Amino acid sequence: MAENSILFCFPSCYFTILSRLFVFFSLLFCCSHSANQLGPYNTFTVSSFSYPTTNVRPFDLRYIRVDLPAWFSSVSITVQSDVDLDAKSISKVPKSTLPLICIRDGSPPLPDVLNSSLIELVSLFESNEGKTEVAVTVLVSGSFSNGSFQRIQGPQNVQCYPMQRNITATLTNEQISPGVWYLGLFNGIGPTRTQSKMIIRSPSYSFSANISVEGCATSTMWGQYCNQTIDPFSCSQAYSYNPTEIFSGANLQTIQNVVSCKTFESYCHGEGEPKVYALEVLGIAEQLKIVAANVSFTAAPTNSTGNASVANLLYFARHGAMPSMALYDYSGDMSKAPLIIRKPKVGRWFVTILPTNLSKEVGGIQNTNMQVCYSITWQLLNCPVGKAGLxxxxxxxxxxxxxxxxxxxxxxxxxxxxxxxxxxxxxxPLEPLSSNSSYSNETDTSWTYFLLNIPRGAAGGNIHIRMTSDVKINYEIYARYGGLPSLDSWDYYYANRTRSSDGSMFFTSYNSTEEKIDFYILYVKEGTWTFGLRSLNTTIIPSNDQTVMSVSVERCPKRCSSHGACKVALDASGLASYSFCSCDRTHGGFDCSIEIVSHQGHIWQSIALIGSNAAAILPAYWALRHKAFAEWVIFTSSGISSGLYHACDVGTWCALSFGVLQFMDFWLSFMAVVSTFIYLTTIDEVSKRAIHTVVAILTALMAITKATRYVSSLSDAFSRVLWEFKHVRLIKLCRSSNIILVMAIGALGLLIGWLVEFSTNLSSLSFSRGFCLNVPTRWETIGAQLSNLVKTLLRRFRWGFVLAGFSALAMAAISWKLESSESYWIWHSLWHVTIYTSSFLFLCSKVDKIINSENETTPDGNYGLTRQDSFSRAEP
Incomplete structure (x- = not known):
């Protein structure tokens, strides 16, 4: 009966059950979809960028800008490349060709000004090789320790590491602060990176990247997974205070804006239980003071109170990121002295309070559940508009x-x-703007502050500070990002020629004297910068002397020192610009101020590269003497165009535009090589003209469209494969493929000429029917013809000249192989001499006329018989 009831109910409940299942799975899908959008631990994806495969050519660079909002939780960076380096191979790769990846806070990294050596990079790599942690703090295959990333924050800090095949990094808000970060990928560093080069024979590499930024859904949560609670400092307006108690020694007539707040609620936590607080500093402030008040102790869970034998409230404060016992800006014991931060930076400050040495006896029994309770009082001093200082x-x-x-x-x-x-x-002028030192405790000094803003996207520029005077300058300049500078806190400074930030990698001074100050802050961080001018001995400076100052933002330092051109490019996202110098042939460095080639050395290089083309006289003279006028024109034009091209290339003189001269040099060089091969054939002039026409069209297309770049791409891939096995610097085969391809075309022309000649001689033979049926006779005739062909070939060339030509050609190939950016002028000059000499020797190896006595009858005998017959018939 029950079974019948169930069977009876099933048809009527079928639709109801399906409807409920549909609603259940719909709710399940919606919940899972929302969870996926929000992410684990209340996180969500703020942004995600995928950068396609990009090629980094030799001495080139790429920048990637990463924006981290104030509520970000972590950033995941994945970079894949075709570079394969290990600790052993790094020492074998020159610094000028070493692939690097760098990271910097706020502005693009510039490894050309790094103080670290290649040995330091190797030691860093070796010390961390083999680790497999996921959350790393620097961008190296494997991982680095958290401590190695501590130095990265700050406008003058940068860290660089050798490029790897696979790089995976997850940086959290506990490690780095919000804001703008830059990744830089370099293919070689050093002064020669910006030098204009005649030839580049280093390997390229390619990379692709994925960058994802996660954020916290709630502003009071922090950490990588947004699972740590942050208590913001609250502010109660119903709190009275005495300014003299807050800032002792301050002049009450000048203090107008003091924010002082107190939390009436108590915070309680036990031994070793940290509690994190956050406070926003919105503008330029003079001092931040945090005090722990109303300290009491509670024994949980009985809530009995009493006196603790020992209690310490350790604090760790940090700007922009959560502090820890290993990573902080300020630390101390708040139970003994308040936290005082003079001239705090603008932004969010985190303070961690950790009770230690907390114990109590309750009823004669040791209680380990003791908690400390306290309230927080904080004060922030802000000066009136136009005023600064304590x-x-x-x-x-x-x-x-x-x-x-x-x-x-x-x-x-x-x-x-x-x-x-x-x-x-x-x-x-500075005198009308300088501060009066009447309120200062130090009568011989006064400070004057200047604030400027670097807008978004201008981080690739450089701040230029100049100060001139007729007498000795009595000012010291201190610069700081996000806050007021002082003698204790600054990012860059210049006091005199012996005391400055010249040791910093992003600070450079130019010819500063006692009467002139001139320096740059390179690749400045976008945001608010403050420059503090400390005036010395203001009472003894004559009133008629004037000090003039200028502040500017320039794209390239010192206008590339008049030895290069300032260029502007965009980062990988196309949203931010940066500038760089492209130097001439003799200078390098980030500002083209480093002389790589001296003036005398440049003269010798010019003479060698230009004068070596005089070797073209040898084949041109031979062609003119033998009335080979087409070859004479080609060799003469090739030598002249090569000389003009190299004269323009070294910066001596440009008869035409560089592109035209380069095309003429390449094209006529190709024609000279092919013409040499074609001249060695003995085909008729009609066939030679046809081959010359075809070759001229092909070589012109090769020179103008650079068709051999497809061959060079294969050469790049081959170079990268060899690099993985040998780990040494390889010579790029890009331009070598041009010569190989042209020689192949010339050899093909020579082969075609020989085939035409052989087919002509073969068709001149008459084969009778008996010859075809007589096999022994046929093979004997063919053997004789082949023997005659070999003898003709041996008699056609002067083989001593052929061997000498191949020797010169081998020397040319060796010279081409040994060419590099540093020794280009030596080996390429030798290349000119050897390649023209080889053409001359090959031309000399050809024998003009060959007489085959076996196949040709002697005309003299017939001629004599003819004359004899005619005489006999003429007799009466």
Missing amino acids: NCSSEKYMLQTVLRRDSTPFESYYLPLSGKVSPDSADF
Whole structure:
């Protein structure tokens, strides 16, 4: 009966059951879809970029900009390349061809100015080889320790590591701060990277990248998985205070803006339980002070109170990222002294408080569940508009951006927003703007501050500071990003010629003297920069002396020192620009100020490269003497065009545009090689003209369209494969493939000429029917013909000249093989001499006329018989 009831109910409930299953799976799908969108631990994907395969040519670079918002949790970076290096091979690769990957906070890295040597890179690589952690802190295959990443933050810090085949890194908000980060991929570093080169024979490499940024859904959560709670410092307005208690020694007449807040709620946590707090500093401030007040102790869970025998409230403060016991900016014991941060940076500050040595006896029994409770009081000093310093007695000026006309992207100079200077000039005097030191405790010094903003996307520029005076300059300049500089906290500074940031990799000074200060901050970080001018001995400076200052942003330092051109490019995303110098043949470095080739050396190089083309006189003279006028024109034109091309290439003189001269040099060189082979044939002039026409068209197309780049691509792949096995620097076969292909075309022309001649001789033979049926006679005749062909070939050339020609050609090949960017002028000059000499020797090896006595009758006998018969018939 029950079975019948079930069977009876099934048809009627079928639709209801399916409907409920549909609703259940729909809810399940929606929940899972939302979870996938949000991610584990309340995280979600902020952005994700995939960069396609990109080729990095020798001495080239690529930048990738990564934007991390304030609520980011982690960034995952994956880079794949065809570079395969290990610790042993790095020492064998020259610095100028070493593939590197660099990372920098706020602006593009520039490894050309690094102080670290190749040996340091090898030691870093060796010390971390073999690790397999997933969350790493630097971009190297495997991983590095967290401590190695500690030095990366800051505008003057950068870390570079050898490029690897597979790179995977996950950087969290506990390791790096939000903002802009740059990845740089380089194919060789050093002064010669920016030098203009006549030839490049180094291997290229390619890479692809994927960068994904995860964020926290809640602003009060932090950590890689957003599972750590952050308590923001609250502010209660109903709190009275005495400014003299907060900032002792400050002049109350100058203090107007003081934010002082207190939390009425108590925070409680036990031994070794850290608690993290966050505070936003929105503008330029003078001092931040944090005090732990109303400290008490509670024994959980009985809530009994009493006096603790020992209690310490250790604090660790850090700007932009969560601090730890190993990674912090400030540390101390808040139970003994408050946390005081002078001139704090703008942005979010994190403070971790950790109770230690906490114990108590309750009822004579040791209680290990003791907790400490406290409230937080914090004060932030802000000076009035136009004032700065601890007592707000220093002058502070905001600099206005004035864009330059008809310049490269974002070049500008800055002027103070005040009526004390003229807006018509990029220079402004300092005396009307200097601070009065009457309020200062140090009567011989005073500070004047200038604030400027570097806009988004202009991180590839350089700040240029100049200061001139008729007498000795009595100012020291201190620069800091995101806060006011001081004698204790600065990013860059210049005091005099012996005390400055010249040791920093992104600071460079040019010919500074006692009367002139001139320096650049390279690839400056976008955001707010503050320059503090510390005036020394203000009371003894004559009033009639004037110090003039200029502040500007330039794309290239010192305009590339007048030895190069300033170029602007975009990063891989196309959203940010950067500038770089492309130097001439004799200079290098990031600003083209390093002389790589001396003036005398440049003269010798020019003479060698240009004068070596005089070797073209040898084949040209031979062709003219033997009335081979077509070959004479080609050899003469080839030598002249090569000389003009190299004269323009070395920067001596350009008769035509560089592209035209390069085309003429390549094309006529190709024609000279092929013409030499064709001349060695003995075909008639009609066939030679046809072959010359075809070859001229093919070589012209090769020279103008660079068709051999497909061959060079295969050569690149072959070079990379060999690199993986030998781990040594290989010579790129790009231009070698041109010569090989042209010689192959010439050899093909020679072979075609011989085939035409052989087919002509073969068709002249008459074969009778009896000859075809007589097999022994047929083979004897064929053998005789082949023997005659070999003898003709041996008599056609002077084989001593042939061997000498091949020897010269081998020397030319060796010279071509040994060419490099440094020794190009030596070996290429030898190449000119040997290749023209080989053509001359091959031309001399040809015998003009060959008489085959076996196949040809002697005309003299017939001629004598004819004369004898005629005489006999003429007798009466």
